[in-house]
Amino acid sequence: MRPVERDLLRFKEIVRGEVKKRAREFLTREELLGQMEGRVVSIPLPQLEVPKIVYGEPWGEGLLGGGPGAEGLGPGGHIPVAELELEEFLDLMGEALKLPRLRPKGEGEVTEEAFRHTTIARKGPRGLRHVRRTLKESLKRSLFSGEYREEDPRLVPEREDLRYKAPKAKPRPHAQAVVLFALDVSGSMREEELSLVRTLSFWITLWIRRHFPRLERRYLLHDAEAWEVSEEEFFKAREGGGTRLSSALLLAEEILKAYPEAFYNRYLYHFSDGENWHGDTPVALEALGRLLPSLALYGYAQVQGPYGQGRFLEEVEEALGEREELAAVEVRGREDLALALRRLLGG
Numbered sequence: 047m048r049p050v051e052r053d054l055l056r057f058k059e060i061v062r063g064e065v066k067k068r069a070r071e072f073l074t075r076e077e078l079l080g081q082m083e084g085r086v087v088s089i090p091l092p093q094l095e096v097p098k099i100v101y102g103e104p105w106g107e108g109l110l111g112g113g114p115g116a117e118g119l120g121p122g123g124h125i126p127v128a129e130l131e132l133e134e135f136l137d138l139m140g141e142a143l144k145l146p147r148l149r150p151k152g153e154g155e156v157t158e159e160a161f162r163h164t165t166i167a168r169k170g171p172r173g174l175r176h177v178r179r180t181l182k183e184s185l186k187r188s189l190f191s192g193e194y195r196e197e198d199p200r201l202v203p204e205r206e207d208l209r210y211k212a213p214k215a216k217p218r219p220h221a222q223a224v225v226l227f228a229l230d231v232s233g234s235m236r237e238e239e240l241s242l243v244r245t246l247s248f249w250i251t252l253w254i255r256r257h258f259p260r261l262e263r264r265y266l267l268h269d270a271e272a273w274e275v276s277e278e279e280f281f282k283a284r285e286g287g288g289t290r291l292s293s294a295l296l297l298a299e300e301i302l303k304a305y306p307e308a309f310y311n312r313y314l315y316h317f318s319d320g321e322n323w324h325g326d327t328p329v330a331l332e333a334l335g336r337l338l339p340s341l342a343l344y345g346y347a348q349v350q351g352p353y354g355q356g357r358f359l360e361e362v363e364e365a366l367g368e369r370e371e372l373a374a375v376e377v378r379g380r381e382d383l384a385l386a387l388r389r390l391l392g393g
Contacts, residue, residue, distance in 0.1 A: 061128040062138055064091055069142035070384050079248050087135045088127045136256050143384050146393035148257040150221035151311050151342055163211040170210025179209040223258035223311040223342070225251065226301060228266040228294035230318035233286040239349040242377055243317040244281050246347060249387050254313060262310075264301055270323070272297040291322045291358060292330035299337055307340045315345040315390065320356030327358065331365050338371045345390035346374040 047055075065072065072078055078087065130138075139145070166179055184207040188194035227247050229240075255261045265280040266272050272293035298314050305312055314337065322330070338344055348359040359374055366372050375389040376382070 057128075061089065061091070061130065062134075064128075065089060065130070065135065065138040066142040069139050072139065073143070073249065073383055073387070074245055074380055079245065085132050086129050087132055088129055089135070090127050133256065136252060140253065140256075143388060144393060145253055145388055146391050148254060148311075148342075148391070150223075150258070151307070161213040161215055163213050165212045165214045167210050167212035168208070170212060174211040176209045176211050180207055183207040183209060220260060221258055221311065222260035222262075222309065223254055223313060224262040224264065224302070224305045225254055225313040225315065226264045226266060226298050227280065228268060228272070228298060228314070228316045229280060230269070230289055230291070230294070230316075231267050232269040232289040232319075232321070235319055235349070236351055239319065239351050240281065242349055242380065242383065243347070245380075245383060246317070246377070246387060246390065247280075247315070250313075250315060250345070250390060253387075253391055258311060262305070266294050266297055266301075268294040268297070274301070288323055289318065289321050290326045290330075291316070291318060292326050292333055295330055295333040295337065299333060302337070302340070311342040312340060313343050313345070314341055315347070317347050317349060318356075318358065319351045319353075320348040320358040322356055322358050327361050330358070331361065334362070334366060338366065338369050341371050343390075343392050344372055346372075347386060347390060348374070348376050350376065350378045 072089075163174065166176060180203050181201055184201040184203040185194070187204070187207060188201065229235075229243060251261075251263065263277065265275050265277055267275050267280065268290070269287045270290045270293065274297070294316060302312055302314075334344065346359065346362055348355055355376075359376055362372070362374050367374075373390050373392055375386045377386045
């Protein structure tokens with residue numbers, strides 16, 4: 047291994063160590079939340095010491111923006127960043143936060159064709175020439191024509207003897223998933239609570255997509271009634287009034303009819319402060335009872351606001367707490383995000 051390759055591996059190990067050490071910090075960094083749609087993640091590493099190249103006599107600590115208070119800054123005073131593939135970054139975050147691996151419930155719908163070189167063709171690129179089959183054809187031709195001599199068994203393939211490996215399409219079942227996010231936008235949910243929901247929704251989406259590349263997402267808002275919105279509207283909408291938690295569950299039940307459980311791993315996440323209209327909880331629990339058997343997971347996150355919270359979390363756990371498809375958690379602030387994320391993913 048060349049020195050530069052050894053140094054590169056060492057640098058990658060340092061970056062991986064920083065990601066695992068600061069996983070809880072990365073969980074809430076807004077700049078990371080905006081760049082995850084790409085395949086590469088830029089990780090700020092202010093603790094990373096930048097090498098200083100000096101020719102001749104040293105100029106002092108301030109050569110590349112160094113000096114007291116500026117350690118770890120790159121040229122121009124910028125914080126050094128390292129780039130990681132999204133998949134590797136998520137694996138490191140998952141390892142550090144102990145996020146569970148998601149297992150498909152079924153094989154899924156046949157949606158893709160895999161190509162394998164399992165057949166033989168008379169034409170093809172030189173790189174796919176099949177030597178054994180070519181020599182076999184050459185031998186057959188020599189025997190039939192009487193050209194083959196045992197005392198000199200050399201074979202000289204001609205154009206008609208050439209054989210090549212050829213691809214053959216084969217349908218391949220592909221596991222897929224759908225995730226519904228339902229958000230309570232009644233008057234008791236403030237910007238801070240919505241920010242916690244945004245962070246959790248973002249990481250839940252990334253983690254599920256890590257396991258199910260074919261992922262569909264749907265978004266619901268509700269107060270006393272529920273309606274479907276786009277992903278962009280989901281985090282911008284502000285409503286008021288009362289809350290009927292059953293409205294979101296009933297609409298989710300209707301939407302999920304388009305995603306048969308035989309072909310989809312179905313996830314439903316519901317965020318609320320737990321306040322509910324008097325008399326609505328039995329309706330919500332009845333809807334949940336119908337939904338749970340068909341879901342990979344129902345995640346309910348009860349976010350505590352400035353005015354306290356309702357009792358829906360307790361009522362769900364009392365009625366359905368033993369069901370393995372249920373993951374309910376209380377979120378009181380950013381310090382709870384790591385644990386809440388793990389629980390909501392079934393950990």
